[in-house]
Amino acid sequence: MRLGIYLSTFLLFISSFSLKQKKASDFTPTFTISENPTHKIPKGQIYTFGYLEVLENRKSPSSKTIKVPVYIFKSRNPNPKKDPIIYTVGGPGSSTMPSAQYMNSYQYLDDRDFILIEQRGTYYAEPHLDCPEWSLAIYESNQPNFDSRNKDELFENAARACKEKLENRGIDLNAFTTNEIAADIHDLVQVLGIEEYNLLTISYSTKIAQVLMRDYPEKIRSVVMDSPLPLEVNYDEESVGNLLQTAEKLLADCESEENCNYAFPLIKRRFFDYLIEKTKNPLEVSVQNPKNGERETFYLKGKDLISIFSSASTEEVARIPFEINKLLDGDLSSVKEQLISLFQEPGDGAGRGMRLSVWCAEENPFNSSEVIENETYKYPEVTGLSPVVFKDEICKIWSVKTVSEIENEPVESDIPVLLISGEYDHETPVKWAESMTTHLSKSYHLIFKGWKHTPTTNWSNPCAMEAASEFFNNPNRLPNPLCLNELENLEFYTDY
Structure with missing residues (x-):
């Protein structure tokens, strides 16, 4: 099992850690190997699995520690490039770990090692900020006999119940932010002794990439942002x-x-x-x-x-x-068919508490209530469709601290960046990536015609992944893989 240049002497600390009290000034992040990976890995794929242990709240001298799982996958190339790719998925609240099962499909391993890191608070992290109460509220609100006049109260009660449960477990809800996730990745880079690395991020995690580029740029060689969400966008x-x-x-x-x-x-x-x-x-x-x-x-x-x-x-x-x-x-x-699916049992609320903490600290505080009200009733086609992920009252109940103003400002950087968009992506539209190019002096933008959100995860056509791989190999030009020329214009289905 080869770890390349990544593991430093911190691997001496291979015993299990509990969530114990430590002084922030005395604490050093560690990486601990585990023989119990979260998922079954494809046969023949060499990897190391372990847990990064970091402070829950780096600003608190009495902070507990938390653990986030990490996979380090060895490149299929016997002479891999020395700059690995670090990957984390979107959300906020989604788990990166399921990607480990599909390493045979990831082209990035043809050239370099590939590292998966879980975002704190998500499913396989310790602790996991789950909110099954919220999933139950979604289920109940979607039933045909539900009185919509009770919807706000239903979700407010769910938020209160989840918050109380998590805080009774000793979890500091203020510690689950994009800044802290970026700091976790920075700590991982330091612990593993990585001299230079590349970032692959999608959707929400492109915010993590922007924070890393701003606050910890020294070792970042290149960045791919698939379906980017600019910090400055509300x-x-x-x-x-x-x-x-x-x-x-x-x-x-x-x-x-x-x-x-x-x-x-x-x-x-x-x-x-x-x-x-x-x-x-x-x-x-x-x-x-x-x-x-x-x-x-x-x-x-x-x-x-x-x-x-x-x-x-x-x-x-x-x-x-x-x-x-x-x-x-x-x-x-x-x-x-869509309506019948609403009768399925509610989910487990995986990562929902982490999503609440991120959104209520970083997005909700910068919203204009006037704009939100106007957006809700502006369009006669969808009158009453609320644009907010979480309403003001929900965030008041969650009551996490608002991040500083800089987290709502564009990042200026000369690190090479590839921005990837789907033409019909309504979640992170093309215009957002285009706006980012004015602040990223070495950025390139690819738009995949006829595609929607997160093109690099389009398993039926890995062209966007191929473009990202080419960019990692040469980040100083717009990638032009052969598959781009082979992509046909979208032909709409007509049944004729």
């Missing part, structure tokens, strides 16, 4: 507008394509008019509850029916006009 203020603008673009593209326009004439106007009409006169849909066999009736407005676009993956983009046209023709089969 996500909630734009989310509904971004959704409608992206849907409008896709349907306009359908109308500009001869076959699609012939099959679904005036699809954009007809769909948006339909959303407005159903906002005034909700669509009544009856489905069979798979739990008890009884018929259940839902009343859907425009804000519900827009999910035909928003829930589609990159693989399903070509079918979106077809699915919309089915709805307009009265075929509710796809809508019914």
